[in-house]
Amino acid sequence: MTSKSLSDNKPVGVIGAGNFGSAVANLLAPQRDVILYARDEKVIHQMQAHHEIRGHKMRTNVQPTNDLEYIARECDVLFPIVPSAHFRGMMKQLSPHLHPYHILIHGTKGFDITLPEGQTLENTRKLNRSQVKTISEVIKEESVVVRVGCLAGPNLAKELAAGQPAATVIASHFNEVINLGKRLLRNDRFQVYGNNDLVGVELAGVLKNVIAIAAGALSGMGYGENAKGLLISRGMVEMVYLGRALGGNTTAFLGIAGVGDLVTTCNSSLSRNFNVGYRLAQGETLAEILASTDEIAEGINTVQIAKKCADYYKVRAPITGALYQVLFEDLTVKEALQYLMRYPLNVDIDFL
Amino acid sequence: MEVVEKKNKNKKYKPILEGIPDWPVYQLSKNRKEFIEEVAQKSFNRVKEVRPTTKQLMDELEATVYREQQRMKRNRWRVDPADEPKFWSQIKSELVALTNKSAEEIQTKADEILHRIVSRYAAEIAGNFKPNSYRLTREIIKFWFSRLLNGARVKKFGAFFRNRYTLRDKIQIVGKAKQIRNLARVGTIVMVPTHFSNLDSILIGWVIHSLGLPAFIYGAGLNLFNIKIFAYFMNSLGAYKVDRRKKNLPYLETLKLYSTLAIQKGAHSLFFPGGTRSRAGMLEKQLKLGLLSSTIEAQRNAYLESKPEEEPRKIFIVPVTLNYHFVLEAPELIDDYLSVKGQDRYLPEQDKYGSWQMLKFLFKFFTKGSNISVSIGKGLDVMGNYVDDDGNSLDAQGRIINTRDYFVTEGRIAVDKQREDEYTRMLSQRIVSEYHRINRVFASHLVAFVAFELWQQKHPKLDLFGLLRLPEEDQVLSYEEFRAACKRVRKQIYHLKDEGKVYHATHLKGKIDLVIRHGLENVGIFHLKRPLLLSKQGNIITQDFNTLYYYHNRLAGYDLEKFV
Numbered sequence: 001m002t003s004k005s006l007s008d009n010k011p012v013g014v015i016g017a018g019n020f021g022s023a024v025a026n027l028l029a030p031q032r033d034v035i036l037y038a039r040d041e042k043v044i045h046q047m048q049a050h051h052e053i054r055g056h057k058m059r060t061n062v063q064p065t066n067d068l069e070y071i072a073r074e075c076d077v078l079f080p081i082v083p084s085a086h087f088r089g090m091m092k093q094l095s096p097h098l099h100p101y102h103i104l105i106h107g108t109k110g111f112d113i114t115l116p117e118g119q120t121l122e123n124t125r126k127l128n129r130s131q132v133k134t135i136s137e138v139i140k141e142e143s144v145v146v147r148v149g150c151l152a153g154p155n156l157a158k159e160l161a162a163g164q165p166a167a168t169v170i171a172s173h174f175n176e177v178i179n180l181g182k183r184l185l186r187n188d189r190f191q192v193y194g195n196n197d198l199v200g201v202e203l204a205g206v207l208k209n210v211i212a213i214a215a216g217a218l219s220g221m222g223y224g225e226n227a228k229g230l231l232i233s234r235g236m237v238e239m240v241y242l243g244r245a246l247g248g249n250t251t252a253f254l255g256i257a258g259v260g261d262l263v264t265t266c267n268s269s270l271s272r273n274f275n276v277g278y279r280l281a282q283g284e285t286l287a288e289i290l291a292s293t294d295e296i297a298e299g300i301n302t303v304q305i306a307k308k309c310a311d312y313y314k315v316r317a318p319i320t321g322a323l324y325q326v327l328f329e330d331l332t333v334k335e336a337l338q339y340l341m342r343y344p345l346n347v348d349i350d351f352l
Numbered sequence: 353m354e355v356v357e358k359k360n361k362n363k364k365y366k367p368i369l370e371g372i373p374d375w376p377v378y379q380l381s382k383n384r385k386e387f388i389e390e391v392a393q394k395s396f397n398r399v400k401e402v403r404p405t406t407k408q409l410m411d412e413l414e415a416t417v418y419r420e421q422q423r424m425k426r427n428r429w430r431v432d433p434a435d436e437p438k439f440w441s442q443i444k445s446e447l448v449a450l451t452n453k454s455a456e457e458i459q460t461k462a463d464e465i466l467h468r469i470v471s472r473y474a475a476e477i478a479g480n481f482k483p484n485s486y487r488l489t490r491e492i493i494k495f496w497f498s499r500l501l502n503g504a505r506v507k508k509f510g511a512f513f514r515n516r517y518t519l520r521d522k523i524q525i526v527g528k529a530k531q532i533r534n535l536a537r538v539g540t541i542v543m544v545p546t547h548f549s550n551l552d553s554i555l556i557g558w559v560i561h562s563l564g565l566p567a568f569i570y571g572a573g574l575n576l577f578n579i580k581i582f583a584y585f586m587n588s589l590g591a592y593k594v595d596r597r598k599k600n601l602p603y604l605e606t607l608k609l610y611s612t613l614a615i616q617k618g619a620h621s622l623f624f625p626g627g628t629r630s631r632a633g634m635l636e637k638q639l640k641l642g643l644l645s646s647t648i649e650a651q652r653n654a655y656l657e658s659k660p661e662e663e664p665r666k667i668f669i670v671p672v673t674l675n676y677h678f679v680l681e682a683p684e685l686i687d688d689y690l691s692v693k694g695q696d697r698y699l700p701e702q703d704k705y706g707s708w709q710m711l712k713f714l715f716k717f718f719t720k721g722s723n724i725s726v727s728i729g730k731g732l733d734v735m736g737n738y739v740d741d742d743g744n745s746l747d748a749q750g751r752i753i754n755t756r757d758y759f760v761t762e763g764r765i766a767v768d769k770q771r772e773d774e775y776t777r778m779l780s781q782r783i784v785s786e787y788h789r790i791n792r793v794f795a796s797h798l799v800a801f802v803a804f805e806l807w808q809q810k811h812p813k814l815d816l817f818g819l820l821r822l823p824e825e826d827q828v829l830s831y832e833e834f835r836a837a838c839k840r841v842r843k844q845i846y847h848l849k850d851e852g853k854v855y856h857a858t859h860l861k862g863k864i865d866l867v868i869r870h871g872l873e874n875v876g877i878f879h880l881k882r883p884l885l886l887s888k889q890g891n892i893i894t895q896d897f898n899t900l901y902y903y904h905n906r907l908a909g910y911d912l913e914k915f916v
Binding site: 009010076095096099100101141143144146147173174175176 | 735737747748749751753754755757758760761762763768770771774775778
């Protein structure tokens with residue numbers, strides 16, 4: 001299908017003008033007009049004046065807005081890409097304007113947690129699946145939309161913006177959603193795969209952030225490739241265990257959203273999660289790191305949630321556990337590593 | 353000491369459509385011939401769609417003939433028509449004669465054969481609703497039930513001809529009765545009850561009538577037509593026949609289209625979406641998706657074929673649970689379940705009850721205690737959203753949703769098989785969770801559940817089959833311990849009820865000793881070997897561990913185990 005005939009159709013919406021959101025908007029723009037929702041007036045102003053966000057060029061047919069009702073009215077297809085901590089709040093505002101004909105494909109790699117009043121993530125010891133929701137589950141809980149999908153894979157926003165080759169996976173129970181996603185996103189430098197295990201792909205995308213922090217920490221300690229190979233393969237096993245306990249299938253973890261994304265984030269200093277780990281290993285504390293950046297590293301929350309889920313479902317997750325102690329208790333990266341190297345576990349693969 | 357039942361508030365409902373000629377089911381049977389032809393034609397088209405090449409079609413036909421002949425050889429029933437072997441051997445020889453013909457000739461002939469087969473199936477499936485026979489059946493049932501009830505209960509001379517008790521005292525209808533009446537006026541109802549006993553069909557038929565609704569069409573297992581008394585009732589009530597032995601593509605497509613088209617024409621329908629009776633006595637967890645998908649298809653077609661300005665008839669799914677103290681077939685059902693689960697071998701469905709046994713049971717049933725309650729759930733649209741009394745679909749926040757939008761792609765209604773399969777799966781999950789929500793807990797379910805779980809706890813190392821073989825001397829529970837556990841579980845049931853996750857009968861309230869007594873008196877009341885009773889020493893014992901397990905299963909799936 002040519003881009004001409006598609007551009008006659010309704011525009012596509014992107015909700016969230018962060019790094020990934022604006023990169024996705026630019027990927028969509030050659031196929032269709034795009035409406036990009038941003039909360040921040042400054043971003044909208046910047047786009048209107050210079051067609052750029054934080055120094056990145058935006059395509060001319062990406063139109064900014066800060067009106068959720070408008071974007072829902074104009075677009076049948078929406079890509080919500082906002083941090084997991086704000087996702088449910090955003091959905092509550094968006095939901096009154098959504099109809100069952102809407103299709104939502106999200107690109108958020110994080111969990112949503114719902115706790116009884118008075119409880120916080122910090123003072124809750126264990127978490128189960130009724131408290132921890134994936135983003136697609138939040139969409140379905142908060143709105144009438146059923147045709148939901150998710151976008152996951154090794155998609156570092158800066159590389160995408162530079163037009164380097166990459167791939168993504170669109171996961172959904174509906175082939176309709178997968179095919180639509182392929183039609184909208186695919187181009188010569190961007191390959192799109194489909195997967196029907198929505199929750200599995202979401203979990204792979206979220207849990208890999210834990211391992212990304214650990215990879216950053218190894219790198220910060222100055223260790224080389226052997227150590228990284230060890231971490232990636234053992235991290236993978238841990239992801240599969242946790243993922244299965246939370247309702248995904250093993251296979252999703254072997255795909256683009258699992259291995260693909262894991263290798264990328266574990267090797268990239270562009271990744272926020274990697275950076276957090278790196279700075280921890282350099283001796284900074286979590287508080288210092290959080291104070292010095294305004295970007296949100298999803299991985300920090302994910303470590304907490306994953307650790308508490310592992311405790312509830314009695315899953316063996318030594319890397320997550322050690323990382324939790326480094327982040328929230330006063331274990332040093334060096335001590336954590338010693339602990340892991342002495343961990344009495346010597347079965348390579350026992351889940352296939 | 354009598355356990356006092358709350359005064360029955362059941363009232364009589366006026367029919368929503370006065371004359372039988374207005375009933376959709378009557379309209380359908382009046383145009384029976386045309387309808388069967390339409391079903392056959394559409395099934396023919398559908399099979400051709402799925403098997404587009406000559407080779408595929410021939411393979412399908414050959415497989416169908418083979419299976420049909422196998423079925424006739426192995427498993428022939430009394431209801432099967434006499435000309436069946438002739439029909440199929442004729443088809444077979446015609447197929448064999450085609451071997452050396454040209455491709456075109458084969459295609460023409462194969463089409464013709466397929467058409468003959470689906471026409472035969474359509475005629476076989478079709479129900480035959482006859483108003484006179486319906487009225488007569490209704491009166492017979494009313495008259496005799498009334499006689500039975502009064503004769504047995506009113507202890508006075510001439511009691512036999514009194515009208516003090518009616519069936520309404522025996523069978524309680526609770527839940528959204530008014531809503532279903534409203535919905536039947538504005539749309540088409542698809543009622544989906546749980547299935548525990550062969551009696552369910554008759555019971556539901558009575559419920560539908562006493563709610564003042566026109567007769568529903570429903571798919572009844574062909575095996576039921578083997579029992580003459582059932583066959584008579586069901587034919588007159590508008591049942592169509594579902595033959596579970598036939599698994600070939602032409603048959604399944606014809607069956608599905610029959611139901612889809614009938615619903616589309618506005619005939620209120622009834623499915624038992626669990627497929628067959630629940631073998632283990634559990635609420636259904638897995639539903640049969642085939643017939644369920646026909647509701648979604650019918651709704652989509654209604655939107656597809658309607659003109660832009662008119663609003664087509666909506667289809668409403670109404671889950672219903674039937675709650676018994678006693679299931680006649682329980683010992684055989686649980687036997688089936690256990691032998692399948694235990695040894696992984698298949699047991700063909702057999703019905704050991706003829707007309708006479710059924711009548712004997714009915715007599716017992718109406719002369720002794722043991723009430724039944726029927727809970728009618730809230731109406732759902734085909735996507736599983738609740739609807740209000742006017743039939744508007746509502747989202748979780750109570751906003752109105754347009755069901756049409758679920759079938760829209762890029763602004764237009766589209767046919768998307770994979771999407772609808774997914775919708776069917778979502779609907780089936782929704783129905784299952786509604787079953788658990790509207791299920792009514794009886795005292796007999798409580799005592800069976802608690803007793804079985806206590807035994808399980810005492811022998812943590814035994815698996816199910818080990819436990820069922822427990823030596824007799826271990827099959828004793830002290831009353832005190834049993835009583836305390838019942839109390840704890842009942843408290844949790846109250847708690848679940850407050851959260852809207854289950855209901856319970858009014859007799860579950862009050863003094864726990866009375867509730868336990870009520871439960872013990874009623875659990876599996878007519879079985880030769882009682883699943884649970886009080887020994888002479890005042891302890892809890894069982895005479896039949898298997899049926900105890902069966903009645904216990906009714907409360908599986910609520911996470912009550914940890915409260916025992």
